[in-house]
Amino acid sequence: MAKPIIMTIDDELHVLNAVARDLQAHYRKDFRIVKVGSGEEAWETVQEFKRRNDPIALFLVDQRMPAMSGTEFLEEAIKLYPETKKVLLTAYADTDAAIASINAVGLDYYLMKPWDPPEERLYPVLDELLDDWFASVPLPYEGIRVAGTQWSPHSHDIKEFFARCQIPYQWLDIERDSQAKELVTATAGAHPRLPMLFFPDGSTLMDPDRATLADKVGMKTHAQQPFYDLVIIGAGPAGLAGAVYGASEGLRTILIEREAAGGQAGTSARIENYLGFPQGISGADLTRRATTQAKRLGAELVTALEVTDVRAEDPYRYVTLSDGTELSCHALLLTTGVQVRRLPVPGIEKFEGGSVYYGAAASEAAYYQGKKVFVVGSGNSAGQGAMFLSRFASQVGILVRGDSLKATMSAYLVDQIHGTENIAVLANTEVTGVEGGERLEGVTLTNNVTKERETVSADALFIFIGAVPATGMVGDLVARDKAGFIFTGPDLKQDGQRPKGWHLNRDPFLLETSVPGIFAAGDVRHGVIRRVASAVGQGAVAVSLIHKYLETV
Template identity: 50%
Template sequence: MANPVILSLDDDPAVSRAVARDIRRRYGDRFRVVRAGSGPEALAALREIKLRGEQVAVLLADYRMPEMTGIEFLEEAMDLFPAARRVLLTAYADTGAAIDAINLVDLDHYLLKPWHPPEEKLYPVVDALLEAWSSSPESTATELRVVGHRWSAPSFAVRDFLARNLVPYRWLLADDPEAGRLLAAAGASADDLPLVVAADGTTLVAPSEAELAGLVGMTVAPAADFYDLVVVGGGPAGLGAAVYGASEGLRTVLVERLATGGQAGQSSRIENYLGFPDGVSGAQLTDRARRQALKFGAELLSTREVVGLSEAGSARLVHFGDGGTIAAHAVVLATGVSYRMLDAPGLTEFTGRGVFYGSAATEAPSCVGEDVYIVGGANSAGQAAVHFSRYAARVHLLIRGADLTASMSRYLIDQLDGIDQVTVHPHTEVVAAAGDEHLQRLTLRDTRTGERREVDASWLFVFIGAEPRTGWLDGVLVRDERGFVTTGPDLVAGGQRPPGWSLPRDPYHLESSMPGVFAAGDVRTASVKRVASAVGEGAMAVSLVHRYLENQ
């Protein structure tokens, strides 16, 4: 297969040659460098590359060009190679336009000209973009294939699991000729779907998450029975705890029920996280954190549900749903929160068949030219609205309040105001859903007047509230009335230590009512629901674990 392409576009011949020279010097042994002098010329080159079945890794385009601006080119190029990383070359005076383009064309980076020396100002940027591209599902011709029905909740569950764990796959509908051949080879029928076929020919019919994890090489069994630290939950707080725990010499294992990243991992772009001025997708941030934890020696267990926690002398036992246990000196609970289910007639039966909780980024390309409805007024809903606006004809953001200011960051509100395809519907709620094999209609209600109206809708994405998954801690740890884990000073309000507390000291700041068990991130009472604070609490929890162990 031909080397992937890095394409540079600039109407100034001298600049064009310089870009191609610098790129070729560093990457010419692994990538084919193509340069163009105008937008139409570059698009023609991309179409030819597409016809040959080749891949494009990075697109670099100058902002100011007379025939077609760099932003206009990148916007059209997205339709041909949506996974290619996009860079805008710009002068200092045009940085405002470059920042706006981050949202318009999902820009990955902008580079100020000139960038000499390239070793400091060009290559680190391109290195990071190529690394991100190489980990995307579209970057390799994978042999993992998934056959399923378009409107099937089990088929969606398989695709969503693979996508959230950054496992590349190829999706085939049941009526595809290749799908028919795969079904015949597996001795299966269309009634048995979804079907997963690996590169070596191994097939799984309607697989469980654990079976999928084993097929793609994810770790599902612990390497030991005892650890210094068990981290429960693989969101930002859990990954932060795993990175800091392992890097500071603690034998650490992270246990995740579904996929690392949590709700943040599903975000299309996080723009207010420190150190990422151009924004970063939740998947990219999660992948970097996961690899960082592994580099320091942490174990990451997938598809293992924790259902119990108990004491055994100085050890803390974590119980799995399959009856297994692991023990540790200390535990960090970082299970985060789950989106609340929308309670309206008809919605439950269409979950995974038009109704989705969270961003469900795998569905975005299927929404081209259609209307998308999003319920929620916080940052996650706003980020989803920005993301889906690149595909959908219109995005309808349904909120119960009068406006977004009470729950959404200002930068996101400003972005939504600038996107013509997004309409915010205040004082609106979903009260019913209907359809045949999938969602086809929604009934909306005005919360002020009670007036109802029915709309055609095949796509509904729900981002309402948050509920901690802590039912398994009932009777084990002190929790507040909503189920969040109470920690530190909140446990000694009124001067009384929590029932059963056996130590002569008060609980540490993030420590729960069981000594040696800490809570970090969204699962903790009164936590700040932001990625940065969750990562910080994960790191802080490890510091408190060290203090706990030193005083044992």
């Protein structure tokens, strides 16, 4: 924790040095003493300290300074530091101004010059004020701060990225926090681009793209080499397993993820049926452990970088990245998973990321304390999301198109849901309309059997209605089904014939695509069982098959 600051301000250098000398003699063990020679410079310094979130315990300010008086400085400074103690240094002729400033800025004390001896006329006054400051003011947060508005999709994206990457941050809502608004205004003017991020080193970012943000927080956003034994696209459970096994078995392995590691599983509030975790584990925690393991074993993980194109030129496979670079490799593993399916309801787009969320939105759930929310979907992700949200919301409604949850959700989750008092299951029900101004205020529910419609109040909608494969970057290179999922292994053979263009004197391996040396694992495959354990197993098996492939080239 950085030492709290005592700032002394005086335009007379000999007085400033004398005050700083006395302050250092008595307070340097517990405080950082900062001396500034003018009100204008002090105001700039205060803004810099606020950007760093450094605590200021005391302003000790000369009243009679040119351009900006002590009182004028304090009027500005308390906008950012309202709880900092304020002491004015005055000459005898300035006592009226000092008394007036008690009302103007809430002055805590004024001291007459000279203050000698400080043991009698300076330290007792400041000791009492500083003791009171320590007792009443919580020490500020030292990490990253995100300032924005609750209903901003851009703010939600930043918070969700940090939450999924398990990067601590503090949220500052400028519509609810006047100090946060003053900080943003002082830094970027009256019309900033939100969200604005403040870092402990004093630097800021305004509405950054994901690559810029990832680079700023220390993630790798560029590949270190032009060639790898194994390139893996997608850092969900299958991709992370492939990276762990590939690196551990001596393959030069790079894992490329366009968003945040974890995939769909990474957004799960609680995975309770994954082997080895009897109390369950969150998707974020499982992702963090797997990522750490892959890196420790030597895999390279690149984040916020998208693969835009894939091609094969024997004996190598190539991927083009969104930053324009190209990587080549012996073997390629596609673990791109799926992308969320959008709910086709008119007008819902304007609420997305600000009261309508795809997934559990762990970064936003706490905001809905005591509120009424709905979950759309009947799979395990929906059930896990509902259980997580029930810890915050007063009412959670699960909207299910079918007759019940039993056909599509694990039994343990169904039992938990039915045993949770503030969760209600609405069967044969679909969302057909939304309403609200800046945020969602109500939803229209339609019974798909009776066709009855009802509009009810709603504070938020969390949507889990399946997904579509993220396979656009491969184009027509590998064989896919009509929905876009990738055919692999035995599914490639038709009427006993190997896929068109297959030139090797063997059948495709179990997880191999229609192009030799390009493999697929996890949810992106055609006909796969979509479970975390299944994806992890496929990622591990894929590496074994890749070794077999490498023996043939």
